[in-house]
Amino acid sequence: MEPVFVFKHVRYQYNKDRAAALNGIDFEIPLRKKTAIVGPNGAGKSTLIFHMNGLYSCASGEVWFKGEQVSKANQSDLVRHVGVVFQDPDDQIISMTVRDDIAFGPTQLGLPAGEAFRKADESMELLHISHLAKLNPHELSFGQKKQVAIAGIVAMDPDVVILDEPMAFLDPAGQKRVQEIMNLLMAKGKTVIVATHNMQLVAEWADHVVVVKDGQCLGSLTPRELFCQHPHLLKEAHLELPLVLQLFSGLWEEQSGPMPVTMEEARAVLSRLLTNKTGTL
Numbered sequence: 001m002e003p004v005f006v007f008k009h010v011r012y013q014y015n016k017d018r019a020a021a022l023n024g025i026d027f028e029i030p031l032r033k034k035t036a037i038v039g040p041n042g043a044g045k046s047t048l049i050f051h052m053n054g055l056y057s058c059a060s061g062e063v064w065f066k067g068e069q070v071s072k073a074n075q076s077d078l079v080r081h082v083g084v085v086f087q088d089p090d091d092q093i094i095s096m097t098v099r100d101d102i103a104f105g106p107t108q109l110g111l112p113a114g115e116a117f118r119k120a121d122e123s124m125e126l127l128h129i130s131h132l133a134k135l136n137p138h139e140l141s142f143g144q145k146k147q148v149a150i151a152g153i154v155a156m157d158p159d160v161v162i163l164d165e166p167m168a169f170l171d172p173a174g175q176k177r178v179q180e181i182m183n184l185l186m187a188k189g190k191t192v193i194v195a196t197h198n199m200q201l202v203a204e205w206a207d208h209v210v211v212v213k214d215g216q217c218l219g220s221l222t223p224r225e226l227f228c229q230h231p232h233l234l235k236e237a238h239l240e241l242p243l244v245l246q247l248f249s250g251l252w253e254e255q256s257g258p259m260p261v262t263m264e265e266a267r268a269v270l271s272r273l274l275t276n277k278t279g280t281l
Contacts, residue, residue, distance in 0.1 A: 003028040003064075004160060004191045005052060010061035012047055012215075021047040023215035024061065029193060029208070031066075034186060036202045036223075037195045039212035040238040045195040048212070049162055052193075054078030066159075080109060083153035087165040089145035090138070098140075098148050099124070099133040105156040116155075123155035127181060143174030150181055161185050162193045167201055179205060199234070200242040203227065203261045213237045228259050 005028065012022040021044050029035050037045050050056040051063055054075045063070040065078065083105075086092055095101035099120055106116035124130040129147050132140065137148050146166070153161055166182065167175045182205065185192050196202065202209055202223050209226050211218040211233050219226065219233045226233060227245050234241060241249060244266045245259070252259045260266040 001033075002031045004031040004066055005029040006062075006064040007048075007051075007217075008062040008064070010051065010058045010063060012051070012056060012059050020215050022051075022058070025212070025215055025217050027210050027217040027220045029191070029210070032186075032189060032191050033207040034182070034205055035191070035193045035208045035210065036206040037193065037210045037212060038197065038199070038202060038237065038239060039218075042214075043212045043237070044215040045212060046164065047215075049084055049164060049195060052078070052160070052162060053082040053084050080156070081158050082160045082162065083156055083158035085146075085149050085153055085161065085163045085166065087168050089142070089149035092149050092152065093137045093145060096136055097133070098129070098135055098137050098151075101137055101148060102152045102155050105152050109156060119155040119157070120151075123151040126154065126184070127151050143170050143177065146170065146174065146178060147181070150178070154185070158190070160191045160193065162195070164195045165197070166194055167196065167198050197239065199227075199240060200244070200263075203242040203244065204263065211237050211239075224258070224261055227261055 007025050007027050009024045009026060010022050011020055011024050013020040025044070037048060039045055047056065051058060054070070057072070057075060065081070068074065070078065093101055095104055099117065102123055103116040103120035106119045107113065111119065124133055127147055127150065129151060132144060132148065137145055140148065163182070166178050170178060182192050206223050209223055210220050211226065213236060218236060219230060221230065227241060231241060240246070242261065244261060244263060248259055248266070260269045
C-alpha cells in the first residue's frame with residue numbers, strides 16, 4: 001500500500017518547559033485512502049496536521065510526502081498539495097462574500113483573479129452551495145460555514161484534504177452533508193484525512209486508523225482490527241467503542257461470525273436474528 005505521508009521518529013516540542021508534542025512518532029498514511037487520526041485532547045493530532053501542511057518543521061526525525069523527504073527547501077510547497085479544514089470555520093473565513101472567500105486560496109497560489117473565481121464557482125457547484133455565493137459568510141449557519149471552508153480548500157485542488165474534527169458542533173443533517181462531501185473528495189481521487197473523537201464516524205467511514213497518545217503512535221490499523229482485535233488501544237487513548245460495538249460487545253459469540261462494526265452490518269445481523277427467530281423473511 002503506497003503511502004502519501006511517512007513519519008519517521010518525528011519529535012517536536014513547543015518549548016523546553018513542556019513535554020514533547022510529538023515524541024519520536026512513527027506511522028504511515030496510505031495514498032487515496034480514508035484515514036482517521038484519533039486520540040485524546042493533547043495527543044498531538046493538531047501538531048501532526050501542521051507538519052503535514054508544512055506549517056511546522058520537525059525538531060528531529062523525518063517527514064516524507066509522496067516519496068520525497070520534506071525539507072526547508074520544499075516545505076512551503078506542501079500548501080499546494082495539502083489543504084486543511086479547521087474545526088472552527090471562522091478560523092479560516094476572512095472575506096465579505098462566500099465567492100470572494102473561496103477564491104482567496106487560489107489567488108494566494110498565484111492564479112489570476114479570473115481563474116481563481118472560476119475555481120471558486122466550480123467548487124461551489126461541486127458542493128451544491130452556489131446559492132450562497134453573494135452572502136456574507138459570517139451570517140451563515142455553522143454547517144454552511146463549514147461547507148464554505150471546505151469549498152475554499154477544494155478550490156485550491158490539493159492532493160490531500162485534512163479535516164480537523166469535521167463533525168464537531170454539527171446537527172445530524174450537517175454531519176451527513178459533510179460526510180457526503182468527504183466521500184465526494186475521495187471519488188475525485190483525493191486522499192482524505194480526519195482528526196476526530198467520533199468513533200462511529202471512524203467505523204462507518206475510515207479505511208485506516210492511526211491511534212495517537214502523548215505524541216506517540218499506539219497503533220496503525222483498520223477500524224475492524226482496532227475495534228474487534230485491539231480495543232485496549234481505545235481504552236489506553238481514553239476513547240470509547242462506537243455505539244454499535246458498545247451494543248454488541250460482550251454479547252457476541254465468536255462462532256456467530258465477525259462482530260458488526262457499522263450500522264449497516266448491525267441491521268443485517270438483527271434482521272438475520274429476527275428471521276431465524278420467527279422463521280419468516
